[in-house]
Amino acid sequence: MVDVIDDVMGGVIENDTNCNEGNLDTDGRGVDVGFQKLLEELQFKLYPRCSFSSLDFLAKLVHIKLINKWTDSSFDQLLELLQTAFPEGNRVPPPPPPSHYEAKKTLKKIGLGYKSIHELLQKCPVCNESRWVDENTKGKKVAHKVLxxxxxxxxxxxxxxxxxxxxxxxxxxxxxxxxxxxxxxxxxxxxxxxxxxxxxxxxxxxxxxxxxxxxxxxxxxxxxxxxxxxxxxxxxxxxxxxxxxxxxxxxxxxxxxxxxxxxxxxxxxxxxxxxxxxxxxxxxxxxxxxxxxxxxxxxxxxxxxxxxxxxxxxxxxWRGQGGPPRTFSEEEIQAQHARPLFRPPCKVDAQRAGIKRDREDFESNWSKKxxxxxxxxxxxxxxxxxxDLMHVEKNVGESLVGTSLMNDKSKDTSNARADLTKLNIRKNLWLKKNGNKFHKPHPPYSFTKPDRIRFCKFIRNVKLLDGFGSNIGNKVNETNTNIIGLKSHDYHILMQRLLPIGVKGVLGKGVFTPIIELCMFLKQLCSRTLSVKDMKEAKPTIIKILCKLEVIYPPAFFDIIVHLVLHLPDEAISGGPVCMR
Incomplete structure (x- = not known):
């Protein structure tokens, strides 16, 4: 603990001939008075023949409290018990009466604190909105937000x-x-x-x-x-x-x-x-x-x-939504940036401020600079x-797995089938009218009911190494027909490790081949060591993979998130491995 605090506070400052004497304390040691008391506390043992100093003990005890989410009152009671149980003359910190409040005050002297921004500002300087939810209350005032x-x-x-x-x-x-x-x-x-x-x-x-x-x-x-x-x-x-x-x-x-x-x-x-x-x-x-x-x-x-x-x-x-992709000239971008510069930097009532925040046509998707x-x-x-690749991977995985299992995440909706009719493509997948109802012909990219059960049983029986991932098998429902509640890291494992194996035996070769190629592309991208040559070759490869998928899946499958996959190799060349970003 002595070395840690000495390093944290730059305890060797006094050895430097360029030290600014204006920052020294009365002893000329370059350490403020509050911190000097911490250094003195390190010299005292918790009790005679104890291996801990009182400050060591307090730091470890507070750390355990945070990890295990103890309440402040339980921490106070533990300090009182330890002070009574340890030999007489012990230095269970902080000084009596021991409490979590006093413990925080002691450790705060190390200097790892935070600031509550605008704690003295009563009104917003832009819209004149009060800082308080109810500034006329007789009780304790509650702030809208405390940053x-x-x-x-x-x-x-x-x-x-x-x-x-x-x-x-x-x-x-x-x-x-x-x-x-x-x-x-x-x-x-x-x-x-x-x-x-x-x-x-x-x-x-x-x-x-x-x-x-x-x-x-x-x-x-x-x-x-x-x-x-x-x-x-x-x-x-x-x-x-x-x-x-x-x-x-x-x-x-x-x-x-x-x-x-x-x-x-x-x-x-x-x-x-x-x-x-x-x-x-x-x-x-x-x-x-x-x-x-x-x-x-x-x-x-x-x-x-x-x-x-x-x-x-x-x-x-930049919203990134609201229309097809297009290229902007430098003059157009500057024009789009011009008006957002004069917008108020907070949410205010438009009538009271006299400013409309609706975008004009020329502003396109820019909402601010x-x-x-x-x-x-x-x-x-x-x-x-x-x-963030994990989020892109999760969204693409949700679309692939959801469409294969035909659950609520599926992109193969009635509207998607209606799009096929409007585009006059893939007539075998058009909605079929049967009396007053429509039904969807079974597509080649979705599991049949027996195959759905086989795939879900495969996921249920997967055993992962301890610490490698969560128990994905618990996400399979009781009827082995759906997988729900997967997190980002679950989809990361599913896409790179499990999906290439799971789809190979239940989908046709023309369908599972581009899916496996997409999974292998993501696995290559997540490598800790990349090559510029490999990433340049990966760009045309992922374009071909998406073209193969476009022949299989309906147009509704290809939202903006699927499009982002195209940019990942360029980002890797520019920014380095995705595990660093």
């Missing part, structure tokens, strides 16, 4: 304060491949082109490159309750590939509360993060390098965002927004 912001700069500095991580932070400058092999974003063309455009930034290997991921989730785990909380997480791409995507390397920067997602107003909540990123890019921050025992000016940049298709619309301002364009380098980035 929690975790500053980025101190946590980036601590990656260099620590002797355990500072050497890993310059791995990207020595681990780059030159032979077309891609194992890290540093091997992608986006990183290389940025280095060529901004040589002053790339010349210092300790400058930090970040990736941003954002998505909504239901904190209550109840899908019947439409609640969406949005965490915004950063990861550091300076680290080697075996570290940059570990959970311990993720940094939660924003926690946007529900019950509704921010939608196109996500930029309002990103404001404190973007302001800090602008500061880190333009001026940097003086940081201690524990390995070299020197100071340097650390700068940082945002390399790209990682998101699913709906979240991409919120981040970029993204706040990321305030970053000086953003417009020059080759790859700004990454599609």
């Amino acid at each position: 929690r912001y975790f500053p980025v700069t101190p946590r980036l500095q601590r990656l260099y304060y620590s002797r355990h991580t500072t050497k890993d932070m310059i791995w990207h400058s020595t681990g780059q491949y030159k032979d077309g092999t891609i194992i890290h974003p540093v091997d992608g063309t986006s990183w290389k082109k940025f280095d060529m455009k901004y040589p002053d930034f790339s010349r210092e290997p300790r400058n930090v490159r970040l990736g941003l991921a954002a998505d909504g989730f239901n904190t209550f785990g109840n899908m019947c309750n439409p609640h969406s909380t949005w965490p915004v997480i950063l990861t550091t791409y300076n680290l080697p590939p075996w570290l940059c995507m570990k959970e311990s390397s993720f940094m939660l920067t924003l926690l946007i509360p529900g019950p509704k997602g921010p939608g196109k107003d996500l930029d309002v909540f990103l404001r404190p993060l973007v302001d800090e990123l602008k500061q880190l890019w333009s001026f940097g921050v003086r940081t201690k390098d524990a390995a070299a025992n020197t100071f340097f000016n650390m700068k940082s940049m945002l390399l790209w965002t990682i998101n699913d298709f709906p979240a991409r619309s919120s981040l970029s301002g 993204s706040i990321f364009f305030e970053l000086e380098y953003w417009s020059s980035l080759e790859l700004k927004h990454n599609f």
Whole structure:
């Protein structure tokens, strides 16, 4: 614990001759008074002949509380019991009376806290909306939303304060491949082109490159309750590939509360993060390098965002829906961006604000100009927004499996069959009228009832290695006729491991061959080591695969998500392996 705290707070600052004396405490040790008390607490054992110091014990106990979701009251009772049970004169922290509140105050001195943004702002500066749900209540006022912001700069500095991580932070400058092999974003063309455009930034290997991921989730785990909380997480791409995507390397920067997602107003909540990123890019921050025992000016940049298709619309301002694909000239894009610049950055009553938010025809699908364009380098980035492959894989898998099993996720609907009639194609699949009813002829891409049972039994009997995935067999219903409740990772395993085997014996060769080829394409794309040559060859391959599927499945099958598969090889060449994005 002594080494950890010493690294976290840069305890070796006093050994540097360039130390800023204005930041020193009265003892000239470069450590603030609150933290000095923590260092003193480390010198005392919990009780005589105990292997734990009082601070060690408190840190481990709070960690266990968080993992096991203990209540605050149960934690308070445990501290009181331990204080009574341990030998007299013990130092069960915090000082009596021990409580979770006092424990948090003690650990807060390490400096890992957050800010409640606009906690002193009573009204919105744009629409004059009150911060409170009911500002005239006599009881405790309740805010509409409380944004929690975790500053980025101190946590980036601590990656260099620590002797355990500072050497890993310059791995990207020595681990780059030159032979077309891609194992890290540093091997992608986006990183290389940025280095060529901004040589002053790339010349210092300790400058930090970040990736941003954002998505909504239901904190209550109840899908019947439409609640969406949005965490915004950063990861550091300076680290080697075996570290940059570990959970311990993720940094939660924003926690946007529900019950509704921010939608196109996500930029309002990103404001404190973007302001800090602008500061880190333009001026940097003086940081201690524990390995070299020197100071340097650390700068940082945002390399790209990682998101699913709906979240991409919120981040970029491009809806991506509402019409067929088309090419825009630079003048058209600038014209489309012009009007969103003057829209209010929050949801206000149109009549009260006197501003209409409806798009004109010339605006097409642009709903706003993204706040990321305030970053000086953003417009020059080759790859700004990454599609999350797991979400693409899940949606494509839902369509394939749902259409094969003919469940509620099937794309083979009555309207899809009616489209075939309008297009005058595949007459054998047109709706057949029988009296006052219509029925659908059985298609070659769906299982018959006996085959459906065989496929579901195959999935039910699958046994996966511990930690490899969830028990997919539990997702098969009792009648062995449907598979429900699969998550993103379940579809990841299903598409790459199980579906190629399951469909081979129940569908015709002309149908299962392109399905297997699609699954193998996704498996190749998810490899930790890629080749530029292979990815360039994969682009025409996936086009051929989708053309084969278009001959088999109805046009309704090919929505925007299926189309996104075409762009994945290009993204891999530009950004590196998908496991890093």
